[in-house]
Structure formats: C-alpha cells, structure tokens
Amino acid sequence: MTREGFPESPLEFGVFDWIEWSDAPAGEIFEHKLKMAELADQAGFYAWQIAEHQGTPLSIDGSPALVLSAAIQRTRRLRLGALTFCLPWYNPYRFYNEVCMLDHMSGGRLELGVGRGVSPIESSYFFMKSIDESRERYRETLEVFFAACGSRVLNHEGKYFSYRDLELYLHPKQQPYPPLWFPSSDKNSIEFTARHGYNTVLNTGAEEAGKLYAQYREVWARHRGDPGRHNAHVAAPKLGKSQHVYVARSDAQAQEEGAAAYRVWSEHLTHLTRRHGKPALLDVAPSSPAAVARLVAGSPDSVVQQLREIVRTAGINYLLMVFSFGDLRPEKAMRSMDLFVREVMPALRPGA
Numbered sequence: 001m002t003r004e005g006f007p008e009s010p011l012e013f014g015v016f017d018w019i020e021w022s023d024a025p026a027g028e029i030f031e032h033k034l035k036m037a038e039l040a041d042q043a044g045f046y047a048w049q050i051a052e053h054q055g056t057p058l059s060i061d062g063s064p065a066l067v068l069s070a071a072i073q074r075t076r077r078l079r080l081g082a083l084t085f086c087l088p089w090y091n092p093y094r095f096y097n098e099v100c101m102l103d104h105m106s107g108g109r110l111e112l113g114v115g116r117g118v119s120p121i122e123s124s125y126f127f128m129k130s131i132d133e134s135r136e137r138y139r140e141t142l143e144v145f146f147a148a149c150g151s152r153v154l155n156h157e158g159k160y161f162s163y164r165d166l167e168l169y170l171h172p173k174q175q176p177y178p179p180l181w182f183p184s185s186d187k188n189s190i191e192f193t194a195r196h197g198y199n200t201v202l203n204t205g206a207e208e209a210g211k212l213y214a215q216y217r218e219v220w221a222r223h224r225g226d227p228g229r230h231n232a233h234v235a236a237p238k239l240g241k242s243q244h245v246y247v248a249r250s251d252a253q254a255q256e257e258g259a260a261a262y263r264v265w266s267e268h269l270t271h272l273t274r275r276h277g278k279p280a281l282l283d284v285a286p287s288s289p290a291a292v293a294r295l296v297a298g299s300p301d302s303v304v305q306q307l308r309e310i311v312r313t314a315g316i317n318y319l320l321m322v323f324s325f326g327d328l329r330p331e332k333a334m335r336s337m338d339l340f341v342r343e344v345m346p347a348l349r350p351g352a
Contacts, residue, residue, distance in 0.1 A: 005221035007236040010350045011311060012046040014320040015337075016083065016201075016242055019050060019067065020268055021057040022327060029060065030067065032330040036323065036337060037071045041078035043341040047111055048075075049083045049181075049320065054122045058268040065098045072106045081111030083183050083201065088116050088137035089126045092144035092161055093154070099145070099178070100170040108173040111199070113181035114142060121272045136160070146230075149177045180231045183242075187212055194219035197231040201240035201320050203294075209314035213239050240318030241310065244325055246297040247339040254336075258297030261326030268326070300343035307348060319348075 019033050037048045050067055053059035061067055064082035071080050080102075087095065103110040116138035117123050120131055128134045140158045148154045154166040172178060182193045185203035193200045194216040202209045216239060223229065231237065244265070246258030272278075296306045311319060323340070324333035346352060 005224075006217040009236040009238075009317050011316070011348065012238070012318055013345060013348075014047040014049060014240070014318060015040045015045055016049050016320045016322050017051070017324055018053070018059045018265075018268075018322075019061040020265070020325065021060050026060060028330075030070070032333075033067070033324065034071055034074055035330075036334065037078065037080070038074050039334070039337060039341070041075035043345070045078060046318070047079040047081060049081050049111065049113065052082055052084065052086050052089075052117075053119070054089075054125050056119075056122070056268065056272050058265075058271065065102060068102055068110075069105060072102070072109070075109075077109075079109045079111050080106060081178070081181065082113050083181055084113035084115035084117075086117035086122075087114055087141040088123060088128055088134040090141060092141040092156075093148075093163065093166070095141060096145050096148045097170055100172050103173045103178055104170075108178075110172075110174070110178040111181060112178040113183060114138075115182060115184075119272060121276055121278065145177070176233060179234045181238075183240075190215050191219055195223045195226070196229050197224070197234055197237050199231070199234065199238040199240070199318075201238075201242050201318070202314075203242050206241070206310045206313035209241050209316065213315045236317075238318040239316050240320045241314050241316045242294075242320045242322065243307070243310065244295045244322045245303065245307075245336070245340060246295070246323075246328070247300055247303050247336045247344060248297075249299060249339075251298045251302050254297040254299065254302075257328070257332065258295055261328040262295045264326030300339055303340070303344050304347045307344070311348070 015036060017033055017036065019029065022029060040048050048071060050061055050064055051059045052061060052064045054062055064085060068080050068082065085095065099112060116134045123134045137160055140160055144156050144161060147156055148168055149172060152168055154163045154168055156163045180198050181200065182189065182198040183201040190212050197220060202212060220237065244262060246254050246261065248254035248257060296303055298306065307319065323337040
C-alpha cells in the first residue's frame with residue numbers, strides 16, 4: 001500500500017539547465033546544452049528541463065520553445081520541458097499553439113511547467129505593473145489554455161484577453177494536455193500543487209523538503225477525488241528536489257572546482273537584484289547553509305552517499321540534477337555527468 005494513500009513511485013532522474021551566459025559564443029553554449037540533452041537521452045534520464053529568464057546572465061534562454069524544439073530533434077526517449085513557461089509573458093493563444101506543436105513534434109514527450117515567473121524585475125520588461133497583475137495574467141492564460149484543450153472552438157472573455165468563436169486546428173497529443181509542473185521554493189504553494197496533483201520540484205534543503213512533501217502527500221490524498229483537478233490525469237506525481245552536482249575522481253578536486261563554479265552561478269542568480277538594489281529572493285551565497293543544501297560535490301562514492309541521504313531525508317521520487325552551472329567548462333560538465341551516469345546513478349537505482 002502507498003504511504004498515506006499517496007501512489008509512491010520509484011526514484012527517477014532528470015537534468016535541469018538554466019542555459020547560463022558565458023564569454024563563449026551563444027551558438028557554442030546552446031550546442032553544449034543540446035549535447036547534454038543527447039547524453040541524458042542515451043543514459044535513461046526521465047527528462048531534460050530548462051529555465052526561462054530575461055535580461056540576466058543566469059540564462060540566455062528567452063524562448064524555451066525554441067530550445068526544446070531543437071532538443072526534440074536530437075533525442076528519442078527523453079521527456080522535455082520548461083520549468084517554467086512564465087505565462088504572464090505570453091499571448092495565451094500563441095502559447096497554446098506552441099505547446100501543441102511541441103507535444104506533437106516530440107511524439108508526446110512534453111512536460112509542461114507553468115508559473116508566473118519568480119522575478120518582478122524580469123516581468124517589468126513585459127510591462128507588468130505589479131505582482132498582482134502578473135498573477136492575474138498567469139491565471140487567465142492558464143484558464144484560456146484549459147479551455148482551448150477541451151474545445152474545437154475557443155471562446156473566452158476575461159480581464160486581459162478575449163476570444164470569440166476562434167477555430168482550433170491543433171490539440172495536444174497527450175490528453176487532455178501534457179503533465180503539468182509547478183516548481184517552487186515557497187511553502188505556501190504546497191497546498192495548491194498538492195490539491196491539483198501538480199508535479200513539483202523544491203529548491204529547499206532536504207529536511208525542509210521532507211516536511212513539505214509530507215504535507216503534499218496528505219493534501220493530495222485528501223483531494224484526489226475532487227472534480228476539476230488540473231493534473232488529475234497524472235496518477236503518480238513527481239515530487240522532486242533540484243541539486244547542483246559535480247563529480248570528479250577525488251573529493252578535493254570536485255569540491256574545489258564545484259565550489260568555484262557555484263560561486264559564479266550564485267552571482268548570476270543574484271545579478272538583477274544586486275543591480276537594482278533589491279533584496280535577494282534566495283540565500284545562495286557560497287558561505288551560506290543554502291549552498292551546502294544546493295551543491296553536492298565529490299568522488300563518485302562520496303556523491304552516492306550524499307545523494308542517498310538527500311533522497312531519504314527529502315522523501316522525493318525525482319532527483320533533478322544541475323550538471324552545467326557557473327563557469328564550468330563544457331568538457332568538465334560533461335565529464336561530471338558521465339561519471340554520474342556510469343558510477344553514481346546505478347548505485348541510486350531502487351534495489352541497488
């Protein structure tokens with residue numbers, strides 16, 4: 001029987017990438033990331049998931065659909081998606097069509113992350129006047145998406161968008177639509193994600209994740225029979241934790257190189273808030289406890305031990321790894337991922 005009535009599933013692995021800026025030509029950055037998607041496909045990872053950001057060195061991925069369409073052509077089994085598509089930045093009708101196109105082009109391999117975007121600064125580039133407006137636009141865009149998925153003709157009258165008798169010639173390949181994701185580091189979102197059965201990924205420490213996922217399981221079980229649940233077509237939600245991982249032959253080498261790259265990543269993450277004199281959204285300084293929670297660096301045996309404890313403490317069934325971050329050279333990120341695939345992942349598989 002499942003824990004607390006929740007449908008437990010075996011641990012699976014994913015790869016997350018911000019697609020960070022560097023001094024390398026943009027074409028080389030994208031090519032490196034796509035090669036990592038190819039390796040993830042060959043190695044049996046569940047999914048490759050990417051960010052969406054604007055105007056920050058944290059990410060040059062201003063259009064996840066473009067990157068995903070390229071990855072679709074270079075993979076065969078790997079599921080692909082954005083964590084997240086920032087819905088206030090989209091026209092709902094165009095967003096709906098792009099999701100349908102990606103789902104069909106991938107043969108039904110799309111995973112659909114949706115949210116309003118964590119950065120008010122980035123939302124201001126799309127003329128969002130307040131957090132309330134971005135929240136309203138997120139909800140209305142999602143409402144239009146659901147309406148379009150369930151009809152041959154779109155009719156919608158809202159605060160920001162209006163559609164009347166708009167004929168729809170595209171629908172998602174996966175029915176009623178691709179699996180939904182709502183990642184968060186906010187404990188207040190757990191009630192929403194669990195009630196609707198969203199797949200989710202937390203950016204917290206393992207102990208905090210364990211508490212939040214115990215809450216998720218309880219809320220999910222209580223609401224699993226409710227009508228109108230957004231992700232009701234997903235029988236066993238993925239409960240994940242994101243984790244920077246760097247594997248090298250020795251602990252000393254991995255910790256030195258991994259920590260240096262993490263420092264650059266943390267500078268990229270806080271670039272906009274520092275530039276605009278705003279408080280940081282997350283405590284990610286290399287010297288902070290959060291850095292210990294976010295970065296696992298070591299030899300293969302050491303990484304196995306660290307990740308095994310994280311999985312146990314966090315109560316997760318999905319481990320979302322960041323292999324390429326900061327100023328890690330592509331060959332080092334690929335070497336780390338290859339070591340993970342050959343010497344770490346098999347040891348973490350159920351029954352190992």
